[in-house]
Amino acid sequence: MSLRSDPFNGLSAFLAAAAAGSFTAAAARLGVSPAAVSQAVKSLEEKLGTTLFIRTTRRVGLTEAGATLLARTAPAAAEIIAAVEDVASVREPSGLLRLTVPRMAVALVIEPVVPAMRRAYPRVAVEVAVEDATVDLSARGFDAGIRIGEYVERDMVAVRLSRDITWAVVASPEYLAARGRPEAPLDLAGHEAIRYRFPNSGALYRWEFERDGRNFSVEPPGSLVVNDGALLVSWARAGLGLAYVADIAVEAELRAGQVVRVLERYLPTTPGLFLYFPRRAQTQPKLRAFIDLARQILRMGR
Template sequence: MSKESYNDLLAFIAVARERSFTRAAAQLGVSQSALSHQIRSLETKMGVRLLTRTTRSVSATEAGERLMHNIAPRFEEIEAELAAVGELADMPAGTIRITASENVAEVVLWPALAKLLPKYPQINVEVSVESRFTDIVAERYDFGVRLGDDLARDMTAVRISPDQRFAIIGSPGYLARRKPPVKPQDLADHDCINLRLMSHGDLYAWELKKGRQQIKVRVEGQLVFNGTRPILHAALAGFGLGYVPEVVARPYIATGQLISVLQDWCPVFTGYHLFYPSRKQLSRAMQVLIDALRYPAERT
């Protein structure tokens, strides 16, 4: 197969993964028309249609799915080996892609990156802020971040934070108008700010725990968001009670801008973990990042 055909295969992989000529072209640094020409050329050479195109979407045909399944891992192995060879240079280098929630990106990742990156100018980090559970293998992330309770068994995980307590918070103004709840059932009488889970589209049921008692509470209110920060801001503005990681609300609780309620029902979850496929070969740059993020109690 000619060198041009290899380039066409790489172009096909990008389009099939992104399901978009626009995003794939931006990723590859080529025009959409040039990318479309590459795909047509590949389909002509192979004598089979690889992609189904509509005005709104792009998807792989059965032949395209088979080709993608079989060749993409080979190219990834080549890329990993080239990166490993490149790591033999004096300074760790390369781009690292991480998916994490807004809270983790702000509270955990950014403080560590702000200290790390000036020391390693050849390391680039791309952080994608998402509230859904992301398949890091399918979407080609190097790392993901989740609470320890949510980790898949086939992943290697490194703790990057202490255990995380959640808090139910409201503004003094709101709680002056409404009787503060003293038991979970009282939340039915309150305006609560809901969280929409992007992974499956449902509203999050507040997970509460006191001793051996555990309960999931479905709450109601005027507002629904898909991220922690908007919930925090709405609570600060007096629109109701929010359920957020305590670390996010702590500065506002300390200044009296927010009040924490039902504290004896707010659970503690296993801390955040950086995770990656167990079979993944780590570059020096990735190892440097892991060491920078590793929670002190985990360091030897």
């Protein structure tokens, strides 16, 4: 079969390079040399008569044609992989389970569940990408993701992993001793806030409150900005300002007295952490094994 008559020739290399943003990383994932990936992509580009990647010394990025091809082929490729894995893993879970998780889920979910997963199912390899930005699972080659419930797309299957979140404004005792306690959200104008910037949109998060059934938001002043939840908590613990965080992300710090909650009567409660994935993926043994272990270890009901 010629290259032109085989529509799948080079697609594996293309999809891996697109997901990894690097021929070297794609080669490691596929178990081949970087040169083999580069040659496969080059052959695909010659077959299609167009350039799929913009190559630099550090990274490869998709051209418009490459982005179009990825959008059309990634979901189909995920479906094919899922079908093959279903047939190959009927009796025992196996294969690579790729997860995208936010920083707060590392200690709450990943650290307790993945070691148990490896002990119970040694044929399942696990890759975890820690990132707070929202992710297209199919385009990036992930089997599932973990996010706060309100950020999970409605067409996804969602499995609860944590209790609901009550949001919290926290600061160190030292900060509050020096600057005083805000008694209402409007008092934040006289304080220093540690601000969070959304990784995808680049927008600064406006702190959300509620009172007497009314929701409102405040944009507090602050000279520190971060897009990482762990660093946000660390800076609050160090006394650099007030931070707006999920209560489940600062449970240890609250118990130890390293940070203190303020403005409690104004803070809303929202859905907690959920594992989410496309409906077609829910029959994969490796994913079902992860879900069952997570429910058992985290004691979340069905």
